[in-house]
Amino acid sequence: MSNSDSILELVNVSINFGGLQAINRLSFQVESGQIFALIGPNGAGKTTAINMITGIYPPAEGEIYFEGQVLSGKKPYQVTRMGIARTFQNIQVFQNMTVRENVMVGLHTRSRSEFVRCLLHTPMVRKEERMIRRRCNEILEFMGLASKAGLLAAGLPYGDQKKVEIARTLATEPRLLLLDEPAAGLNLQETHEMSHTILMIRETGVTVLLVAHNMDLVMGISDTITVLNYGEKIADGSPAEIQNSDKVVAAYLGREPW
Amino acid sequence: MDFSQQIAQYIITGLSIGAIYAIVAMGFNIIHNATGIVNFAQCEFISLGGMSMYTLVVLLKIPILISFFISMATVSLIGALMERGPIRYARSKEIIILIFLTIGLSGTLRGTAQQIWGTDNVGVPAFSGEDPIHLPVGATILPQHMWVFGITFLVMLVLRHFFRNTMLGKAMRATAVNRQAAALVGVSVDHMVLLSFALSGALGAVAGMIIAPISTTSYDTGIMLGLKGFAAAILGGYGNFAGAILGGVILGVLESLGAGLLSSQYKDATAFLVLLFVLFLKPTGIMGYGESERV
């Protein structure tokens, strides 16, 4: 069923909330190693699509495949363990923890010790703790957060909180990273840094699916773009193709082109 | 007495207890809607209502009708003072802290009531005689039960009108849904919270006063009623007024039927067990809406 080059494939996926058709028969494929962008006006169903992929909402119909395996029906933590990680549109940093600890939670899937072992602090736990701390430091270094590692996440500026979220997802060692509005609320300088970060992440071999509103960011770094409106796909193609699509302009401006 | 008459009696009994639970539940709901907390001092409002009715009617010989309104006003003043003082000055607005603050305040009120009135249970005369009324279904009921039904129903109508049709009521609902947005459109959130405490104080007092002639009253009568009222509010869907009525009635009838048909020793256990099962099947109560988490 699934294409061997594509890391993620949606086939005729639909979902509705109390009669409102949020996503209608959506299909697309994300090629491995790409930066793939999902764009569209407010309420187009972009975040809903991400929520379905990550298992927060099960799709009403249709199938989702990740590396050839069926995703639909899996719980979020299972999806993550398969190699997909995500960030959130409304920041969901653990406010009650430090930056380092936030990232350490991300390493949860990379360690095994369960309740009883942790209670007794067995040698295995200690060994894992050392591994977690080492990995954590590497990631903090990579994201440029090393100097802020000991600070409480709640006190960080918005841009840094976004970085913490991304660092945390990288810790799960995903093969596919879903970024929900990574540039929302960032200023020009920060947006620029964010593009750089995303490109760097792609360099490490991670496929990136980007949901965004901000055209500058998307057009600058995406390989492929899919445009949603009212839960349906209205266009896809390269950034250049999308920029020239009448339908897309119409969707964003809300009227027929003249 | 044949079986159908027994059943009728169980249901009538259940309804009359349920009406009390319902009115208590509405008191819980009002404060929940304005602040998101569970106000455990609601239990004390019930006791205070009953005891102040006793003081006015039995000790000071003031007519029942006048006493009723004086008690209501007094307890709602206590509710308002509670909000103006401790609740407002609490440094943390975290829900769990405020809930336990109300537990602390409730202890203070209960201790004070014990010092004022002593520990004995006292009776309060019924509003209109004690001659039982025989219903056509074969059940009997006291005139005071009719007052309980009537007043609960009236309270429901008044609250319904207040929240639907008056500006103030609408402002309170707006506060409940979204504080910031309500403040932005000019609703004084402060006043709404104050009002909700005063209103629930009045409701607690009403519950305490109408049940006192049936159950007698003391400085700590409110604890059990309050607990059941809270259970009724949760069962119906916390914050929902129709749910409070439904929850109260279901709980009351369950207890009564449980005692009459199953086992009177386990009647409370049965009621709570049913409550648990309802929650496990419908985690937001019978009429509650899901609190969806925005991601």
Added chain:
Amino acid sequence: MENRNGCKLVDLPESTRRKDRFSFTLLVVIIVLIPVLVESKYYLIVLNIIGLNTIVVVGLNLLIGFAGQISLGHAAFFGLGSYFSGILTANYGFPHWPAMVVAMLATGAIAYLIGYPALKLRGHYLVMATLGFGIIINILMGELEQFTGGHDGLIGIPPLSVGGLTFDNDLKNFYLIWAFVFFCMLVARNLLDSRVGRALRAIHGSEVAANSLGVNTSSYKVKVFVLSAMFASVSGSLYAHYITFISPSTYDFYYSIQVVTMVIVGGMGSLWGSLFGAAILSFISEALHVAKQYHIIAYGVFLSLILIFLPEGVLVGIQHFYQSKKLQRLIAVKTPFLLWFNRF
């Protein structure tokens, strides 16, 4: 139920482990020294009750303060520990240590059965479900007379013993109970300082984000609920063997409320706060008896004042107070006491 202020203490990077070791050593020193200083059986029983409450509160804090889930039914688990231990030893002549383990496992199993559906509930609904469960268990303690002795209580529970040493007075029980306190706190600290502990705190911070980072949140919530029930059960067993008589009124919902109050007063999410919360409230409720008939009012006022002015918990609250610049200017010289205090 965010924890905004109490978070400072829960951070346990490498350096705090050393401070922690210091605190644990200090605890041992205090435990060993107290009986030398305190001879009164009354003060010993107060300290023993504080110890028993601490065990329950530490377990409960794992649930409330760290995982952010509330339970108003812990009196039931405390009681189940007492009753399982009591019934097995007094009625069936079971050896007491194995009985205690059986009690712990059985309580854990019951906690799992109730926790599995209950922890799907949120906020006040979870409060009500646990409250209702506690009441049901309390009713059963009174009704299942052939096992529990009903409302007359269960008599003749033997004291615990090790080898030839029987824990049959306040002093011996002091060492026993506080050894358990020490062990329970150590174990709780271990848990918090591990991937599981971080996952629990993550659930408190944002359940959906924790889930999306690979934490099986629903399973963890149930597991920590079971764990905290087991803590309560151990404490309940120790109580039964210490007082040697148990009856249902000890395990009513007032006790559930009391232990949650201790968690909050001590500071949600603060391990050492649990000890302080249990100690302060158990002690104050006794000390206020000097106010004669007004002690209930005094306790209510005391509790309200703490919650109004020190919502982050007494330990953290006082710590903040001592660390505040204003005060440091005021004292100018850091006293040894301050130095000691800051080590927590």
Added chain:
Amino acid sequence: MKGKALVIVAVSLAVCFMVGSPLCFGAEPIKIAGIFALTGRAAHIGTAQRDAVLIAIDEVNEQGGINGRKLEMVMEDTESTPTKAVMALKKILEAEDVAAIIGPTLTGTAMAMRGFIEQEGIPAFMHSGGDVILKAPLKKDDPTSLPKWTFKSPYKAADAMGKICEHMSKHGISKIGFLYSNEGFGKDGLKNVKVQAPKYGVEVVAEEAFEPKDVDMTAQLTRMNAKGVDGIIAWTVGPAMGIIPKNVKQLGIKAPLFECHGAGDPIFWTVAGEAGEGVMMPSTKIVVADQLPDSDPQKKKIQAYVKAYREKFNREPGTMVAYGADAAYIVVDAIKKVGADRAKIRDAIENTQGYLGISGIYNITPEDHNGLSMKDIVMIKATKGGWELMD
């Protein structure tokens, strides 16, 4: 910041209070511990008993004390919970040199304290209702290990129940319903009725329970009535003793209503109101003192006590008061005889014979640490806001 300082001051004050033990002056008084449920669910009984004991002690002190030594009561509150009761006990034993203990109020608290009292070896006169305090062995495997130091003043519930059943069989009542509050006292009654009723040819056809704080018992009564009972016994001392007569009246139940030996109390009328008319109960003689025949040896003593109680508290004493008073008087009497030595006091109490108490004539023996019998109980009927002596 100010707030925090306030709290710290409050805490330190509390600690100071705690450390500074009560200051005592004067020639060494003899101390007696009074442990009552002054707060919590049994506060209404505990406070009445405290008052009763205070009168007895004041009386002795007004007469110049015992051998020139005044009596002093050291009071503690059990908060109606077993754990707190044990703590209160240890606190008193530790801080004061008390000769004897009076109290506690509730059976549950008494059971929790019992073991420690026996261990310590201090005479304790309790006024809790449950017979189990005296009957239950201290060691599970040794049925003869009955308490040595523990006594109790209220009638054995068995005797009170026997009295009711005797009355019923005399008046041709044979099928009864038993309604009890679902806690220690009520359950104790249930056990007793099952033993006593058959002795008098009375059959219990319905057993129903209610929770102590319930506000309505019509469901239980309806079910009971449907079984065709011709008599009802209600066993409770809470507010329910007023609610039940109201419910009986509401349902138009014709079967006569009997209540327990705690109901003969002025509270009965304040909670039951007019509906209380005609309810019967076993009682101590205290509530019908004036109706007793002059030949009754207790009459004068009871009348004197009632007068003292009225003067001091400006209200009518009830049955609970009598129990509290008797415990105090017997202990005081023993001290008068043998001084403040604990073991001697215990022996003196155990040898109390023919003691004219308010609840009855106490004949305490090593086998019977209560000493009252069915003869001391009278049946009374609630009539016109007061009590009428029956039979």
